[in-house]
Amino acid sequence: MGKIAICPGSFDPVTLGHIDIIGRASKMFDKVIVAVLINPNKRPSFDINERIGLLSEATKGIKNIEIVSFDGLLADYAKEKNAVAVVKGLRAVSDFEYEFQMALTNKKLNPELETIFLTANSQYMYLSSSMVKQVASFGGDISDFVPACLYDKIYNRLKGVS
Ligand code: ADP
Numbered sequence: 001m002g003k004i005a006i007c008p009g010s011f012d013p014v015t016l017g018h019i020d021i022i023g024r025a026s027k028m029f030d031k032v033i034v035a036v037l038i039n040p041n042k043r044p045s046f047d048i049n050e051r052i053g054l055l056s057e058a059t060k061g062i063k064n065i066e067i068v069s070f071d072g073l074l075a076d077y078a079k080e081k082n083a084v085a086v087v088k089g090l091r092a093v094s095d096f097e098y099e100f101q102m103a104l105t106n107k108k109l110n111p112e113l114e115t116i117f118l119t120a121n122s123q124y125m126y127l128s129s130s131m132v133k134q135v136a137s138f139g140g141d142i143s144d145f146v147p148a149c150l151y152d153k154i155y156n157r158l159k160g161v162s
Pocket of ligand 1: 009
């Protein structure tokens with residue numbers, strides 16, 4: 001069996017920054033599982049099926065990925081799926097502390113699991129789902145931030161919502 005990696009996240013909604021990381025991970029591993037967090041504490045702008053639908057549309061060209069919903073412990077889920085690594089994007093220094101804590105916790109829970117950080121593409125260094133929400137809610141142009149094929153779906157949902 002080939003090497004499997006997991007890219008976890010909320011993807012609410014998916015951005016070009018996410019697609020960049022998923023695409024790069026798919027070249028490094030035989031299979032990438034994109035695990036979309038159900039996250040009951042947060043009220044998402046897009047429900048779990050919508051987030052999965054948007055991700056599927058944006059990653060049509062990538063053959064070795066599977067998109068799934070996920071809740072619970074990532075360390076356990078990785079074991080269940082025989083994944084060897086978690087791949088995450090690292091943007092500014094502000095991501096570091098939290099990601100380091102998560103990586104160490106997952107290592108403790110599942111010592112076989114590695115966390116790999118890919119440096120964000122400089123173009124997407126300051127891009128986040130919440131930034132997309134903020135810009136779109138005020139009617140701003142989000143075409144540099146989200147996949148072109150998803151522009152209308154994302155923009156129409158977020159416009160006028162604050
Ligand atoms: P966000 O932090 O935007 O809410 P998620 O929780 O959905 O995003 O993030 C999922 C993964 O994608 C995380 O590993 C996060 O670091 C990464 N990521 C998010 N945005 C970017 C970006 N612009 N460039 C690189 N990686 C990113």
